[in-house]
Amino acid sequence: MKLLADITPLRNPDYRRLWTTGVVTVIGAQLTVVSVPKQLFDITHSSSYVGLAGLFGLIPLIVFGLWGGALADAMDRRKLLLITSAGTGVTSLLFWAQAAAQLNNAWLVLVLFSVQQAFFAMNQPARSAIYPRLLPAEQLPAANSLTMTVMQFGAIAGPVSAGMLIPVTGLSTLYLLDSIALLATLWAVWKLPPIPPLGETRRAGLREVADGFIYLAGQRILLASFAVDVVAMVFGMSRALFPEIAHDSFGDSDGGGTALGLLFAAMSVGAVLGGVFSGWLTRISRQGLAVMLCIVLWGVSMVGFGLAVGMAGHAMSTTVALWMALGCLAFGGAVDMFSAALRTTMLQSVATDDMRGRLQGVFIVVVAGGPRIGDVAHGFAAAAVGTAAAAAGGGALVVVGMVIAAVAFPAFARYAVVRAHSRLQTA
Numbered sequence: 001m002k003l004l005a006d007i008t009p010l011r012n013p014d015y016r017r018l019w020t021t022g023v024v025t026v027i028g029a030q031l032t033v034v035s036v037p038k039q040l041f042d043i044t045h046s047s048s049y050v051g052l053a054g055l056f057g058l059i060p061l062i063v064f065g066l067w068g069g070a071l072a073d074a075m076d077r078r079k080l081l082l083i084t085s086a087g088t089g090v091t092s093l094l095f096w097a098q099a100a101a102q103l104n105n106a107w108l109v110l111v112l113f114s115v116q117q118a119f120f121a122m123n124q125p126a127r128s129a130i131y132p133r134l135l136p137a138e139q140l141p142a143a144n145s146l147t148m149t150v151m152q153f154g155a156i157a158g159p160v161s162a163g164m165l166i167p168v169t170g171l172s173t174l175y176l177l178d179s180i181a182l183l184a185t186l187w188a189v190w191k192l193p194p195i196p197p198l199g200e201t202r203r204a205g206l207r208e209v210a211d212g213f214i215y216l217a218g219q220r221i222l223l224a225s226f227a228v229d230v231v232a233m234v235f236g237m238s239r240a241l242f243p244e245i246a247h248d249s250f251g252d253s254d255g256g257g258t259a260l261g262l263l264f265a266a267m268s269v270g271a272v273l274g275g276v277f278s279g280w281l282t283r284i285s286r287q288g289l290a291v292m293l294c295i296v297l298w299g300v301s302m303v304g305f306g307l308a309v310g311m312a313g314h315a316m317s318t319t320v321a322l323w324m325a326l327g328c329l330a331f332g333g334a335v336d337m338f339s340a341a342l343r344t345t346m347l348q349s350v351a352t353d354d355m356r357g358r359l360q361g362v363f364i365v366v367v368a369g370g371p372r373i374g375d376v377a378h379g380f381a382a383a384a385v386g387t388a389a390a391a392a393g394g395g396a397l398v399v400v401g402m403v404i405a406a407v408a409f410p411a412f413a414r415y416a417v418v419r420a421h422s423r424l425q426t427a
Contacts, residue, residue, distance in 0.1 A: 004279050005149065006142035014134050014192055019146060021184040023154045028181025030158020031165075031174040032092060034264050036113055038162075039099065039171050041243040043106045047387070051240040051379015054372035056110040060118035061369050068122030069361015070208045073354055077126040077133075077195040084123035085186050091116040092179035099172035121368070125360035130195055132348050132356065141345045148337050149275025152268040159268070163261020198353045212358030222359070224405070224412035225291065225343045226366045231401035232295045232339070233370030236302045236332075238391040239264070240375035245387050249312040250322050259322060266326040270333030278341065287342050288415030292402055294339040299398025301332035306392025340367070346415075 010016045037050045044050075071080055095112055098105070135143055162174055216222060246252040246260035284290050305328040312321035344363075351359045374394075381390035406413055 005145055005276055006139075006279055007146065009135055009139045009143040009146060012134055015131070015143060017188040017191055018185075019150055021188040022147070023150050023157075024181050024184040026151045026154025027158040027161065028092075028178040030154060030264070031162050032095065032116075032178045034159050034162035034261065035095070035099075035166075035171045035174045036109060037240065037243050038166065038260065039109055040106055041247075043104050043109070047241055047244045047382050048379045049106055050243055051375045051377070051382075053110060053113055054240060054375025054379070056114045057117040058369050058372040058376075060114045061121045061372065062365050063121075064118040065121035065125065065361045065365040065368070066209050066212075066358075067361070069125040069212060069358040069364070071122065072126040072129050072357025072360065073197055074208065074357075075197065077130050077197075077357070078189060078192045079194075080126045081123060081130075081189045081192075082186065084119045084126070085182060085189060087119040088116060088123065089179045089182040089186075091119060092175055092182065096172050096175035096179065099170070099175055121361075121364060124364045124368070125357050128344070128348070128360045128363070129353075129356040130192070132353065133195055137349060140348050141341065144341045144344045144348075145275055145278040145337075148341055149272055149278070152271035152275065152333070152337065154268075156265045156268040156272060159261040159264030161261070162264070163258045209358065209361075212355060212362065215355050216359060216362060220409075221288070221412055221415050222347060224288075224409040225346060226362070227409070228292060228295055228402065228405050228412070229339075229343065229366055230370045230373075231405065232298055232336070232398055233367075234374045234377060235394040235397040235401060236299055237371040237374035238302065238305070238378045238387075238394060239371065240379045241382050241387045241391060244382065245309055245325075249309050249318070249387065250325075251318055262322070262326055263329065266329035267333030267336070269326075270330030270335075271337035273330070274334030274337040278338070284342070285416050286414075287346060288412040291339050291342050292406060292413060294335040294342075296399055296402045297335040298332050298339070299395045299402065301328045301335070302395025302398065303392045304328035304395075305332070306388050306390070306395060309391060310386075310388030 010019060036053060040050050040053060041047070068080075068084070091112060095109075095116075098108055098112065131140060131143055131147075165174060242260060242263045246263055250259040250263075252259045305325050308321045308325035308328060312318050312325075316324070347359055347363055348356070378390050378394060381393070384390075385393070
C-alpha cells in the first residue's frame with residue numbers, strides 16, 4: 001500500500017475540481033496533439049515539416065512562457081488562467097475551421113500552432129504556481145503525482161481516440177472536440193477563489209523577467225535540474241517521427257491512424273502506471289540522484305524503441321515489433337513521470353511565492369521547449385539516417401549525457417530531501 005499514490009490532496013475542493021476536470025481537457029488537447037503532426041504529414045509527406053512544428057512552437061513558448069511567468073507574479077492567477085484557457089479554445093476553433101475548409105496549407109497550420117503554444121506558455125506557469133497556494137507544502141509531491149497521472153490518463157484516451165476517429169470523422173472534428181473540452185477547465189478555474197500576488201511585484205516587464213533569472217542564477221541545483229531535462233528531451237523525445245514510423249514501419253494507411261494513436265498513447269500508459277505506484281516518491285531521500293537514474297532509464301527505453309522500429313518487418317514481425325516499441329515507450333513514460341514529479345516538487349518547494357510564477361515560466365520553457373527542439377532535431381536526423389537510427393541514437397546520447405552530467409553537477413546528484421523545504425544554497 002505504501003507504493004500506491006497518496007490521494008490526500010483530493011480532499012481540497014479547489015484542487016479536486018481542477019484534477020477531475022483536467023482529464024476531460026487533456027483528452028481534448030491530445031486530440032490536437034495528434035492531429036497537428038498528422039495533418040502536417042498528410043499535407044507534406046515529410047517528417048521534416050512535422051519536426052518544423054517544434055521550432056514554430058519553441059519561439060512563442062520561450063517568449064510567452066517567460067512573460068507568462070512574470071504575469072503570474074503580478075496579477076491574479078485565477079484571472080490569468082481564465083484568459084489563457086479561453087484563448088486556447090478560440091485557437092482550437094480556428095484549427096477546426098481551416099481543417100473543415102480543407103485549405104491544406106502547412107504554413108497556416110504552423111502559425112496556428114504557434115498561437116496556441118503562446119497561450120499554453122502563459123497558462124502553465126500560473127497553473128503550477130497556484131498549487132502551493134491551495135495546498136500545504138507536504139502535500140505537493142502527492143499533488144504533482146496526481147496531476148501528472150490524470151493528465152497522462154487523458155493522454156492515453158486522447159491519442160487512441162484520435163487514431164480511431166481520424167478515418168471516421170476526419171481531423172476537423174478532433175479540433176472541434178478539443179475546443180469543447182476546454183469548457184470543463186474554464187468552469188473549474190471560474191470556481192477558484194481569487195489568487196492575487198503576495199509580493200510587491202505589480203508589473204510584468206523585461207526587468208521583472210530579468211529578476212527571475214537573477215534569482216535563478218543563485219539556485220544551482222535547479223539550474224542542474226533544468227539541464228538534465230534538456231538532455232533527456234532534446235536527444236530522447238522522438239515523437240516527431242511517430243507519423244512516419246506508423247505509416248512506413250507499422251503499416252498505417254494514408255487515411256488510418258491506429259498505430260499512430262498507440263504510439264502517442266504508449267508513454268502516457270506508462271506514466272499512469274507510474275503515477276498509480278508513486279507512493280515512494282514522498283519518501284525518497286536522494287532526489288537528485290533519483291532524477292538522474294530515471295533519465296538514464298529513459299534513454300535506455302528510447303534505444304529499445306529505435307531498435308524495435310528498425311527490426312519491424314525484418315528481424316521480427318511487424319506486430320511483435322510494434323508491441324516491443326510500445327513497451328519501450330511505456331517504460332520511458334513511467335520513469336519520465338517520476339523524474340518530472342521530483343523536479344516539479346523541488347521547484348515549488350524552493351521558490352518564494354513572489355518568484356514562483358517566473359521560475360515556473362522558466363521551468364515550462366525548459367520542460368516544453370526541450371521536446372520541441374527534439375522534434376526539430378529528430379525530424380532532420382530521420383531525413384538523414386532514417387527513423388530507427390534517429391530514435392535509437394538519440395536514446396544513446398541521453399545515457400552519455402547523464403554520465404557527463406554526473407561529473408559536471410555533483411551537487412545535484414547529492415541533493416537530499418532534507419533540504420527540499422529550505423532555500424537552496426549556491427553549490
